[in-house]
Amino acid sequence: MTETEIETLPAAEPATILFVDDEANILSSLKRLFRPLGYRIFIAESGAAGLQVFEQNPIDLVISDMRMPEMNGAEFLEKVRAKWPDAVRILLTGYADVTSTIAAINKGEIYRYIAKPWDDNDIVLTVKHALERKNLELEKLRLEALTLKQNEALKDLNANLEAKVRERTEEVRQTMGFLEVAHKQLKESYLTSLKVFANLMELREGAMGGHSRRVADYARRLAQRLGLSDSEVQDVMFAGLLHDIGKIGLPDHLLHKPFSALTAEERAEVIKHPAIGQAALMALENMKEAARLIRSHHERFDGMGYPDGLSGIAIPRGARILAVANDYDAVQTGSVLSRRLTETEAREFLLEGRGKRYDPKVADVFLEMLGGIDSSGYAGPEVKILATALRKGMVLARDLVSHDGLLLLSKDYLLDDAMIEQIRSFEQAEGKPLAIYVRPGKE
Template identity: 55%
Template sequence: MNDTTKTSASLLLVDDEPSILSALRRLLRPAGYTIHSAGSGRAGLELLEREPVDLVISDMRMPEMDGAKFLEQVRARWPEVTRMLLTGYADMDSTIAAINRGEIYRYVAKPWDDNELTLTIRDALERRRLQRENAHLLALTQQQNDALRELNASLELRVRERTAELEEANGSLKIANDKLKQNFVVSIKMFTGLMELRGGAMAGHSRRVADLARRIAQHLEIEGKALQDIFLAGLLHDIGKIGFPDALLNRPVVRMNGEERALYRKHPVAGESALMPLDELKEAARLVRLHHERFDGKGFPDGLAGLAIPLGARILAVASDYDGLQQGTLADRRLSADEAKAMLVQSRGKRYDSQIVDALLEMLGRPKADPNRGQEVRPADLRSGMVLARDLVGRDGVLLLAADYILDANLIRQIQDYARRDAPALVLQIRLDTRVVPEGT
């Protein structure tokens, strides 16, 4: 409590014992309060009618009118005055009545502790000061809101009048005005267009990803700003590739060499950096940075895992890869929609959040059953001449070998080395009609 509040506070002490009043005055006078006193509840009420008071301290046991009745009348007539009660331990029933009827701020047991009482009074006055300030701020806010509503109503009326005049002069201006409201989204689409002008597999990718990501988000009942951020991040998720050479843009990830892949892994951070200066795009920029994180923690750039990855980024990962698999930007060949879905299902809980994959499948339908699913074979049991029934996908989600690939001894050794090094639980799907080449032929 500041000095102004302390010196301006006015206290009323009510007790039928002069010695109690004297003791309270001696205790409280050094604090700079304005102190009034009354020897009965009736006298206290009369004083309140004449003098402004911030806080009343009343004894419980008084003749004619006890503290409970007195404080009840104070609450009814001067509700803004803070009320405190002095009471003995034998008066608990009366104290409870006073709390219920008089809505007192605090009761203090006799004999009181001087330090505790002064602190309680100081806290009560500070609370009252804050309540006053809050009420003042609420009133001021209401006044400002009323003024703003009046101003908005006036502005809306002027806009309508002006719009009507412009429509009479030239109907085409209405279309321009409607488009003006969408300037922000149009600007974002313009950024996206810079990438799509490069052609190749990039053409239309960002728009398709943004649309699919928004549909998945809506399916998951995401709304408002979060939904808009996911849509904008979908449009801009590849903006960090704007400096890539054409050859790299059109090369599937699986065919990139080490240097190219290192450059490729930098594009999420570059995209975030490009978008961060715009306040409206800060959350979308964060999703752009993290849309290559993997659910199992093996993604980039930050190695986040599970629910530590923002939901929007997990949605973008599924939407982007679903389109990229069909456009040939991830795998060695373009996959059909069913093949792309099967790839996502194969990486559920590893590369992708299972919830997001399931949401996409609920929207687009599950992949048709593969009649050539074949049998499961571990790397140690592979034999030359075996034919892959399904694509072999690496731990980072990259296609290593496509379905229908015929294995030879050299390739089997490479697969076995890869399994020992990076994927001990690896299992391959081999066609049932495989014709195994005998060893040594």
């Protein structure tokens, strides 16, 4: 045998092996072969003696001869299986007794049988592989027990949460129930992953908790109204649930700060999240299409979005749906603008972005789904001016957007001297005049 053919187990926790044979020379040979490998070795010259060793010591693996007086190998291994089922059992046979070997397999449920005379390399590798398999099974049991313990801890935590959180958890559970019905053919690990991702986002959203669930529901209903197939509707809904998964790595102060209030450096970090979200989900085969939608849900219909600057129908239809559903909820939770919009104002925000931020058809169908909008508030003068002409008390008539498509200030923002100075400084740094639309305000 070469050194590479014999691998020792870690010295800290050596495996324990028992050899049972009525021939002393066989036991000596096995001891000489296995002792240098770092195992703890026990020997017994009969089945009865082997059972005594089991009573007194934890045994990981036992190799027993078949032909022994009083109690043969099959009988011995059957007793071992009954009382110590976790011990790996190997039969050593020196004659072609098919009936006895079959009895050992059936009664002792042996891992493998080895014929005498054995090949040293073969028996060493057999033991090595058997112990590796045993360790994998023990690790599986450990992980299952750990998962059960963590699940129980989570149940205890949920049981003590305030009523509002319990209601939200129930809503998430209902959404997960819909996903399970819609995807009966998905593997259990895939469903579990979706639940974990959704729960992680809910835990971090804080005051905005439920945003992903609401976006998923809006997007699902909108996709159905637009005539998407069942599989496309499901992809849109999954993308809605996980559209902000790329934000998990962001610090808390960025998650709870409106996008319009972010500095240039902070925005550079935040706008990475669609691509990060896609990358995080690409390993899941059934999530590849949803991941593609997540990447593009911040693209704009006019081509001024991110991360790829797509425009028009080059933006996946599901992503165009997500953009409308996401912004409608986000402007009401305060994650986009400097103030939270009312439901009516949110609808007006979508109408203002029709053909610019959003696919006109998608926006129209969504507004129809919500029950329409009173557009009378859009009547009134607006004028395009230079930053140098801005005055305190003016109100933005349209969103103020950078040349890269980033929202700087939202429509209806009341300008003061400090903000006017910031706009002028930003325009000077950009080197290009901004498209600024204002209407007179009340002094």
